[in-house]
Amino acid sequence: MPAYSGFAVGLVLPFLAVLGPLPWLSSGTLVIGGIPAALVWLFACLPLTSLCMAVAWKLEKRDRQDRDD
């Protein structure tokens, strides 16, 4: 797996996930379960960002193993 996939998942994806919908959600009136969608999405991004980095870690590890093999 090329190194840039780890970079895309670990860095680019969290930035897109947080910054992409933020303008639309924080100025809109959309609610999820009665709570403003901006808050729900931002709080969901906390574990999602960890997950993205964990996946990047796995990809990098696999990449290193492939190179060693």
Next chain:
Amino acid sequence: MTEMRVASTVFIAIIVLSFVVALVSRRNHAHQNSRDFFAASGQFGGVLVFLLAVGETYSIGSIMGFPAGALHDGIPFVGWFLGYILLAYPVGYFLNPLIWKAGRRAEALTFADLFRTCFPSRFLEIAVTLSAIFFMLPFGELQMAGLIATIGEFHWPFSPVVIAGGCAVLTFSWLALSGVRAPAFVSAIKDSIVILAVVFISIAVLRHESWHGLVQASRSMKPATAGDNVHTITTIIIQALGFCVAPQSIAFLFTARSSGIVRRNQILMPLYMLMFPLLLLCTLYASATGLPLSGKNTVFIDVALALLPSWGLGLVMAACALSGLVILAGICLCIGSLVSRNLVHGLPDSRQKTCAKLVITLYLVFSVYTAMHFSVLMPVLTTVYYLGIVQFFPAVLCVCLELRVPSGFVTAGFLAGEAMSVGLAFSGVPVGNVNPGFIGLVLNAGMVALGLAANASRPVPRR
């Protein structure tokens, strides 16, 4: 009255415990050289590095400021605050291991040591050192102001200057005992107590207010405007980058045993932010019930006063106070090391520690004094903190990636970026709601890129 006595007893017991822990951290390290004093000889494992680094997230400013900011400024504030801290972690995931490796190559103890080794320019070293010190100056005052506000809730018969003086003495004694080891060990207590305090207060909120009431309060939070969005996004970007190159954050990285530790920690850090939704419950409770507030930044404390038993209140106060003290200790250590290693050149190892202790004393005195006299000036300096700090980013990237850029271009980019950011911030020139730091960073990065293109074949000087 008895209730406050119980709260005071719990608070004092926890503060005494922090001192005992600082004393324990000295074990086997009673005779420290400067490397051990400033960077624990690079021996810290994952847990201690995590606690040191995450301390930045849960400062007294975050714990008291987040619920208050969410109450007064609504959703744009929450988006900005969570956005920049959260996105700093993926940046750190890739950048921090590179900084750690560059630090090992340069045998660095401070972030300015990196510059000294990679760019043969004493002027650049002095410029980044003075900049870093200047931008960190208000942080001591901010912690002191938070500590005075928190401890003031006990209504002890002491003046604010005595309270601030006591905090300064405690911070100095931690550092004098074992340098960076003390805040790292004390962070373990601090974080445990912060988690307990936030969980207790959330449970109390959920017991005293209906979920429906809290949800209604969340819908009355102020939404963002189009102008807010441009400013929020550009601010999140520069602060997420600035967070990773802040001098004190870089100094903490040098305490780690390996680059793997530094990288693994970043994966866990966003999970630690799951306390912010709980902190937001305080905001929603205050909004739903129309809770009378004793000050602009006291939502968290006021909710604790209203809902928690006296021992719980003591715990919350101790959590806030330790958060302030740990951050203060980290900043003191960072400024002390920058002066003794980078501003004053060529001090022998033993005198670096003495010099740092002298600087720490002066900085603490300055922080107490400014907390008493300059509350208006300091928020202005705090505003420019990230405008200035983020300008280190292109240079740090050059160091980490061993890019061949002449020091003149790096220095010019860094100074132009700072001048542009601060100039735009205070001149009132309309920039379409873009954060001035972002414009400065683009100019800075452009000059560094120019240097890279102009001198692609020149090797980076190494020690």
